[in-house]
Amino acid sequence: MVVFEPLPLITASVSIDEHHLIIGTHSCPQSIKKIKTTIAAGATPILINPSHESHIKEISSIFLNESGFQLATRGFQLSDLTTLGRTQVQRVVDRVFINLSPEETPLTRKIYEQCVKLRIPVNAFQRPEYSTFHMIPTFTDPKGSGLQIAVTTNGRGYILANRIKREIVNKLPSNISQVVTNMGAIRDQIIHEDHEILLREKYLKTELSRDKLGYGLDDDTWESHKFNRLIKEFEMTNAEQKLKRTRWLSQIMEYYPLNQLANVTLDQLDENSHTPINLPSPNNPDNHENSQSINPETPANTENNSEVQLGVHLRSKSPNSIGKGRISLVGSGPGSVSMLTLGALHEIKTADIILADKLVPQAVLDLIPQGTETFIARKFPGNAEHAQEELLQLGLDSLKQGKKVVRLKQGDPYIFGRGGEEYLFFTQNGFEPLVLPGLSSSLASTVVSKIPATQRAIADQVLVCTGTGRKGALPVAPEFVPTRTTVFLMALHRSDVLIKTLIDAGWDKNVPAAIVERASCPDQRVTRTLLRYVPATIEEIGSRPPGLLVVGHAVNALINDSNLQFTEASKYYIEEGYHEFEMNFDNLLH
Ligand SMILES: O=C(O)CCc1c2[nH]c(c1CC(=O)O)Cc1[nH]c(c(CC(=O)O)c1CCC(=O)O)Cc1[nH]c(c(CC(=O)O)c1CCC(=O)O)Cc1[nH]c(c(CCC(=O)O)c1CC(=O)O)C2
Numbered sequence: 001m002v003v004f005e006p007l008p009l010i011t012a013s014v015s016i017d018e019h020h021l022i023i024g025t026h027s028c029p030q031s032i033k034k035i036k037t038t039i040a041a042g043a044t045p046i047l048i049n050p051s052h053e054s055h056i057k058e059i060s061s062i063f064l065n066e067s068g069f070q071l072a073t074r075g076f077q078l079s080d081l082t083t084l085g086r087t088q089v090q091r092v093v094d095r096v097f098i099n100l101s102p103e104e105t106p107l108t109r110k111i112y113e114q115c116v117k118l119r120i121p122v123n124a125f126q127r128p129e130y131s132t133f134h135m136i137p138t139f140t141d142p143k144g145s146g147l148q149i150a151v152t153t154n155g156r157g158y159i160l161a162n163r164i165k166r167e168i169v170n171k172l173p174s175n176i177s178q179v180v181t182n183m184g185a186i187r188d189q190i191i192h193e194d195h196e197i198l199l200r201e202k203y204l205k206t207e208l209s210r211d212k213l214g215y216g217l218d219d220d221t222w223e224s225h226k227f228n229r230l231i232k233e234f235e236m237t238n239a240e241q242k243l244k245r246t247r248w249l250s251q252i253m254e255y256y257p258l259n260q261l262a263n264v265t266l267d268q269l270d271e272n273s274h275t276p277i278n279l280p281s282p283n284n285p286d287n288h289e290n291s292q293s294i295n296p297e298t299p300a301n302t303e304n305n306s307e308v309q310l311g312v313h314l315r316s317k318s319p320n321s322i323g324k325g326r327i328s329l330v331g332s333g334p335g336s337v338s339m340l341t342l343g344a345l346h347e348i349k350t351a352d353i354i355l356a357d358k359l360v361p362q363a364v365l366d367l368i369p370q371g372t373e374t375f376i377a378r379k380f381p382g383n384a385e386h387a388q389e390e391l392l393q394l395g396l397d398s399l400k401q402g403k404k405v406v407r408l409k410q411g412d413p414y415i416f417g418r419g420g421e422e423y424l425f426f427t428q429n430g431f432e433p434l435v436l437p438g439l440s441s442s443l444a445s446t447v448v449s450k451i452p453a454t455q456r457a458i459a460d461q462v463l464v465c466t467g468t469g470r471k472g473a474l475p476v477a478p479e480f481v482p483t484r485t486t487v488f489l490m491a492l493h494r495s496d497v498l499i500k501t502l503i504d505a506g507w508d509k510n511v512p513a514a515i516v517e518r519a520s521c522p523d524q525r526v527t528r529t530l531l532r533y534v535p536a537t538i539e540e541i542g543s544r545p546p547g548l549l550v551v552g553h554a555v556n557a558l559i560n561d562s563n564l565q566f567t568e569a570s571k572y573y574i575e576e577g578y579h580e581f582e583m584n585f586d587n588l589l590h
């Protein structure tokens, strides 16, 4: 029997100009920490009733020149709660930190009770029973990017939470400060330049004021479960045209290697841009600032990243191969490195230039030798055709220079990967590709989410189909076959229309369904539900692309779990993560 455990609501409070009262200095370091945190949040710290003379001296020496800091060396009175606050909130203080000795527990309790009555958030140091909020272990980027990462275990120990926070921070690329700063600057500029125009055209619902940088835009564009929303490339409205860069930036933030986002520039987000996006690897000598580690004790970034560019070609190292260029269309599998074929690994390791799908995850891209130039297709909604042409031309130019070109595609090249078209294009231009199959996500996703695509007495056939046809057309709805497992690719961004079409065509709306996202990757997510609840579920959980939809009675064939009784009130059940063995290539082949 699972006992319900309410979880604290984690928020990021905007505390600018607030008045925070710090009562006592039983633990002087704690009071100093609270004063610093308050100042960093733009609030005014008011320290009252310091516990010792020595604390007054120490604290005064540290904060002497802090304009906002106030110190009252007198004893605390309950009326302080309603007199030391800001005038615009009738002088009620905005937040209280109690830092009194165990002997002063009666006073701690009295302050807590009064704060609860006045709805003032209150935290008593090491006294959770007298706290309505807790400070949690937080990493704040020392380089001022604004990045903060906080962890709570909901009472299972501050030390554990702090350790988990450190582990997370140490997994970040060493240039994460530049990534956050750069992406934030580009996003703000796009809002200024694109959304303001739309505001003038009355497209946007909410006011956009320059100083507040309100996003003033329908959440669609920034919310991940809609940034893949279908955009008709050749029929975009003026508003959609203006929002294209917003959508592209959202896709780049979602799909591109995290450490490479430090170098994206605004002009490279324009479809007609011929300014190559040079995203030198963090180890690149002329990119020294990226090699600084985010934490002094963490060694500088040693990721073996090649140069990754978006869009147009920049420069190449001397070709591996001499003479006639060679091209291979390579399936990279669903994402996990362990699901690459040996052939794919060989091609990745010996390429002169790699043209990758945006879907190919970082773990596979990280296998690319340093110095191998890598281009990621800018296949964002509304730009698929342009990006395809750009990529094919780049491949052909490289072949004519005698290079070895590898077209690295997600999953299998011939399963909705435009592999057939690319085979024809290069062959007709004199370069017949070698095509290497890869594990398609359509089947690998079922395996890693405990779904047997066929199972005797349950499913005796499998159908793989698209949710989005050419130029966004809705595909013909396949018939419903109760013993069939159907896998829909490119479907989640328009699940509402697709599910309606299926149910109108006679599909059982209560047939089990599973949304499988980032299959075989550490952040894999499997969401089990019923066909009828898929759109509402996606709306609620957002998206973690790439993702697909599996429909059929095989979905729950291996799971006998009370969690799978779905109702309007409980529409879905999520399983997070995918864990496999540690990969050690070194001794793999000998
Ligand atoms: O469900 C979602 O959330 C998005 C689904 C999704 C789509 N394309 C995508 C994805 C994966 C992703 O971005 O996560 C992304 C996508 N679509 C495709 C590829 C493979 C490639 O272009 O190399 C890729 C991956 C590209 C890359 O990673 O760089 C190919 C594709 N797009 C499309 C089709 C179907 C067709 O053309 O008949 C096909 C398959 C063609 C074939 O049978 O070989 C059409 C499609 N898919 C889609 C759209 C909506 C706009 C768009 O997002 O591009 C559109 C409309 C269009 O491209 O004009 C949806």
Ligand SMILES: C[S@@+](CC[C@H](N)C(=O)[O-])C[C@H]1O[C@@H](n2cnc3c(N)ncnc32)[C@H](O)[C@@H]1O
Pocket: 333, 334, 335, 359, 409, 410, 411, 412, 413, 414, 415, 416, 417, 439, 440, 441, 442, 445, 488, 489, 490, 491, 516, 517, 518, 519, 520, 546, 547, 548, 549
């Ligand atoms: C254009 S298709 C490419 C399919 C690819 N050639 C294959 O065989 O897996 C893109 C779609 O594949 C699916 N997809 C690709 N990788 C995935 C993954 N790791 N997990 C879940 N779905 C994935 C998603 O439905 C995505 O919209």
